[in-house]
Amino acid sequence: MPAPKLDFHRLISQIPEHLGDMPTESARPIEHFRFDASGYWNLLRYFERKTTDGYPAPRERHVLRLRSMVVLGLVETFERFVKETAAICVDQLAGRVLDDRFAALSINSRSIVAHFEERTLGKALCEADIWLNTGEINARFGRLLSDPFKSPSFKLFPEPDQKKDPDQWRRVAIDILWQLRHSIAHNSGVITRSDAAKLRLLRRGAVDGHKVLQLTSGDVWYVKLFLDDLASWANARIAARLAEVLATIHADDNTLFAPSGVADSLAQVFRETITLAGASGTPR
Amino acid sequence: MSETLDLTAEELAKWLVERAPDRLWSVDGEEQIEETLSLPCPGTELAAELRRRGGRLRLSGPAGSVADNDRDLGTLSPVAYGEGDEIAFRATWLDADSRGREWFIVTDVLAEAANRSANAS
Secondary structure (H helix, E strand, O other), X not given: OOOOOOOHHHHHHOHHHOOOOOOHHHHOHHHHHHHHHHHHHHHHHHHHHHOOOOOHHHHHHHHHHHHHHHHHHHHHHHHHHHHHHHHHHHHHHOOOOOOOHHHHOOOOHHHHHHOOOOOOHHHHHHXXXXXXXXXXXXXXXXXXXXOOOOOOOOOOOOOOOOOOOOOHHHHHHHHHHHHHHHHHHHHOOEEOHHHHHHHHHHHXXXXXXXXXXXXXXXXXXXXXXXXXXXXXXXXXXXXXXXXXXXXXXXXXXXXXXXHHHHHXXXXXXXXXXXEEOOEEEOOO | OOEEEEEEHXXXXXXXXXXXXXXXXEXXXXXXXXXXXXXXXXXXXXXXXXXXXXXXXXXXXXXXXOOOOXXXXXXXXXXXXXXXXXXXXXEEEOOHHHEOOEEEEEEOHHHHHHHXXXXXX
């Protein structure tokens, strides 16, 4: 039977009309992350638990593909958390600093025009960028969260040469996950010889190239647990550093803002207890 | 006709702490809990969040008890689902602002198995 003639132009063009409202937690990046990370894990749990009566061989193929998709979703949920958190930093600092810290973000006329209707400057500056490289993330947060007119001093993640940093393991683990995400997203889970060479350097152990990832459910669970921990850790670090920078700005000009209001605002959005220039905020 | 059981969040929290504190619990379909906790989590953490929220719930189960003989789920036996080690409850809040929307509380046997595997290796 011949394939039906469909008006693909119309059918594909109308896909962007199929939209729902944003969930309310999207204004709080850490909660946005938890909600979607839990959703991805629940998807896998549901499939693995509810399809045990199916045909074993096709089920195994499907579940392997689903595990890769869930890892991809988890890593990209973390990426979104990072960029939403950066957007909050921009919104808190814009109008309170005169230096060139926002040059850390790739501002160009096209992205500004495309985001003209965004509700916040932070989203306009951060959402178009890709945040899948630890070095770039460090550089952007270092610049965003520097003291006014000073060189960057804050590093969200340890640098690769800081071997004795107690958080170095987090850096190595997220670098491995960025690389695995690349293989899943761009090569359908194939570890090319070039991917294998990069992974070998990151994990300091042999990796076979020209192979396909075959993730276990345990692998996916460990990715979920690690990213849960990493998001909470990064959230607390960024919140504390942002409060420090704002306190420095306030010390220089105490007419710019009332610390109590800003501390409260940061506490609600980061879901952390915040201390800022003698004032404190607590999540409600 | 399924069984139903109305109880307070505090009563469910008490049950979780007393009967299944070390099990890993997932929540599916309750957005406020899902954004507040890293799920699945131990019963003690879910209990703390339920206590923080307060309110009343209705648990709905299958007709008759499905709890097997090896598992004493106490007062929640008539509304518990689950095969093998899994325990699941169908829940709705009875409070006015979130009444009627169904969500699930379920032990996450997949995560539990992964944890056992990680600890064994």
